[in-house]
Amino acid sequence: MHALTISPADRIERGRFSDWPLALKSILGFWFVYALTVAARAFMGTDALTILFNKLISISIGIVLTGLIYIAIASLAGNAGIRKKAIVAGLASFVASWGMAGSFIAIEDVMREPKEVFRYQSREGFVIIEKGRTLTVERRAQEPLVLTWPRMGELDTNKRIRYAADVSVTWLFFFAAWSAFYLATKAQAEALNAKRRAVEAESAAQAAQVRALRYQINPHFLFNTLNSLSSLVMGGRPEEAENMILKLSTFFRSSLSLDPSADVTLAEEIDLQRLYLEIEKVRFPRRLKVEIDIPDDLKNARVPGLLLQPLWRM
Structure with a gap:
């Protein structure tokens, strides 16, 4: 499950x-x-x-x-x-x-003071040199003016x-x-x-949903099969009844174990349906005649499991 x-x-x-x-x-x-x-x-x-x-x-x-x-x-x-x-x-x-x-x-x-030097030319003709926190203003005929920016803790x-x-x-x-x-x-x-x-x-x-549909057992098929088994037992045909039980169990075990999302080969699908038809032939030994003819090049074709099952119930 x-x-x-x-x-x-x-x-x-x-x-x-x-x-x-x-x-x-x-x-x-x-x-x-x-x-x-x-x-x-x-x-x-x-x-x-x-x-x-x-x-x-x-x-x-x-x-x-x-x-x-x-x-x-x-x-x-x-x-x-x-x-x-x-x-x-x-x-x-x-x-x-x-x-x-x-x-x-x-x-x-903690920050390191950059050593990179920036030089600017002001409009007034002064040269401004910036290095870290120091700002130097070079003036003509005068001593350079050195300014130091205060630290944040000093503000x-x-x-x-x-x-x-x-x-x-x-x-x-x-x-x-x-x-x-x-x-x-x-x-x-x-x-x-x-x-x-x-x-x-x-x-x-x-x-x-697909699995639920596959798990649904046709009540008429099961009821009729059990009646056939009862007739075989009452008629003193235990070997045929045992053979029918084996086929019935094999059919249900195979059909219920199939993965609904997986495909099977056409040959595997036919083998499964042969079991179903063999069970039906016990019920209708004279009326049911089955002939299956599949080209060899189609036996390995992939088809959904139990694809042919509804055809036998029509």
Whole structure:
């Protein structure tokens, strides 16, 4: 007996964090693309290693924050509709963007100062040289003016908040873009899984229907066969009755063991129907004459099992 089973993938799908492979791939994919753009920009300058080191720290923090966004979505709206998931994703992205901005301020001392030098010519004729936090203005007939940008820790609270707000706006769009991509991909995967389950259920229902039809025993055939067996036994013909029982059991065992979705060769189908006809010939020894003529090149042709059975019952 066959039953519709639930695959391990379908059971896992019901969990809150069942789609973590999809989330992980999307997170790493997003940040990998960002890393490629950073690397391309870094190698255009003269101090690529310092830029890559600094960006590697921010990328690592960003991956962690994006993972926390996923955890928030899965925990708070894992089984909810797309609208609630979008709301949770938006709020989590907002919090993550501020977390990214705050981390930039917190790890300022860890960042290496770039050694790359930028030179600009101002409209007033001054030469501006920028290197790390130092800005040098070269003036004609005067000593160069050297300016040093203050560190974030040296700024007052209001300026640090404004800096964090500016940085958070940039990263908000990044986290929101990942959230939108993740939710769209998840919705598509759920739609495909639902469609696949519907197809599997329909296929299983059709197979069950075909199997049920095959398992149906013609009551008249069985009743008449049992009457014939009774007549053979009462008539003192035990050998013929035993032979008929063997043929009957072989026929039912063969017909019920067939896979409804599998085809058999025409020769196998004919052999099965010969058993049926041999049983009928016991009942009608004079009236039933059977001749089967099949070309040899058709014996290996594939046909549905029990295809010929309805013809003998007409």
